[in-house]
Amino acid sequence: EIVLTQSPATLSLSPGERATLSCRASQSDSSYLAWYQQKPGQAPRLIIYDTSNRATGIPARFSGSGSGTDFTLTISSLEAADFAVYYCQLRSTWPPFPFGQGTRLEIK
Amino acid sequence: DVQLVASGGALVQPGGSLRLSCAASGFTFSAYSFNWVRQAPGKGLEWVSYISGRSQTIYYSDSVRGRFIISRDNAENSLFLQMDSLRVEDTAVYYCTRDGAGGIPPFWGQGTLVTVSS
Numbered sequence: 001e002i003v004l005t006q007s008p009a010t011l012s013l014s015p016g017e018r019a020t021l022s023c024r025a026s027q028s029d030s031s032y033l034a035w036y037q038q039k040p041g042q043a044p045r046l047i048i049y050d051t052s053n054r055a056t057g058i059p060a061r062f063s064g065s066g067s068g069t070d071f072t073l074t075i076s077s078l079e080a081a082d083f084a085v086y087y088c089q090l091r092s093t094w095p096p097f098p099f100g101q102g103t104r105l106e107i108k
Numbered sequence: 109d110v111q112l113v114a115s116g117g118a119l120v121q122p123g124g125s126l127r128l129s130c131a132a133s134g135f136t137f138s139a140y141s142f143n144w145v146r147q148a149p150g151k152g153l154e155w156v157s158y159i160s161g162r163s164q165t166i167y168y169s170d171s172v173r174g175r176f177i178i179s180r181d182n183a184e185n186s187l188f189l190q191m192d193s194l195r196v197e198d199t200a201v202y203y204c205t206r207d208g209a210g211g212i213p214p215f216w217g218q219g220t221l222v223t224v225s226s
Binding site: 031032034036043044045046049050053055056087089091095096097098099100101102 | 143145152153154155158167168169170203207208209210211213214215216217218219
C-alpha cells in the first residue's frame with residue numbers, strides 16, 4: 001500500500017511570494033498524481049492532474065512537477081484566493097488510491 | 109456541463125444503513141469509472157471505493173470492505189453506495205468522483221453529509 005506524505009503541514013507566506021508544496025510517495029508506481037485545493041465548506045477543486053497538467057480554468061501561476069516518488073506543486077506568485085488547504089492524490093495502479101494528509105497554506 | 113450530484117445523506121444510528129446516490133449528466137456515463145471519497149469533519153480526504161465502467165472491477169478501502177457496496181446503473185446514469193453496519197467513524201461528507209487517469213482529468217461533485225450518531 002502506497003502512503004503519501006505532504007510537507008510542510010502548514011506553510012505561512014505573503015501574497016506575491018512563491019509557494020512550494022511537496023508530496024512524497026512511499027514507493028514508485030506507474031500512476032497519476034493530482035493536486036486539489038479546498039476551502040472551508042467547499043468540495044475539493046482540481047488544480048493539477050497527471051503530475052503536471054493544469055485543470056480547466058486554473059491560472060498559469062500553478063504548476064506541477066515530479067516523477068517516481070517525489071512531486072511538487074508550485075504557485076509562482078501567491079494571490080489572496082490561493083490560501084487554502086492543498087491535497088495530493090495518487091491514482092495508483094492498484095488500490096487504495098491514497099491522499100496526502102494536506103498542506104495548509106496560510107497568510108503570513 | 110458535466111455534473112455529479114450526490115444525495116441520500118442523513119442522520120442514522122450506529123448499526124444502521126443508508127444508500128447514497130450520485131446522478132451524473134453532461135457526459136457518457138458508461139465510459140467512465142467512478143469513486144466514492146469521504147471527508148470526516150475537520151479531517152482530510154479518504155478514498156472509499158472504486159467501480160469500473162461496466163462494474164467488472166470493484167475495489168474498497170480496508171475501512172469499509174464488507175460493510176459498503178458500490179454499484180452503478182448505466183441506463184440511469186447513476187452511481188450508488190450502499191452503506192450497512194454504519195459506525196460513528198463513518199460520519200463524513202461523501203463525494204462521488206469521476207475517475208481520472210492517463211490524460212483524463214478527474215471530476216468531483218458536491219458531497220452529501222452522512223452523520224452516524226445515537
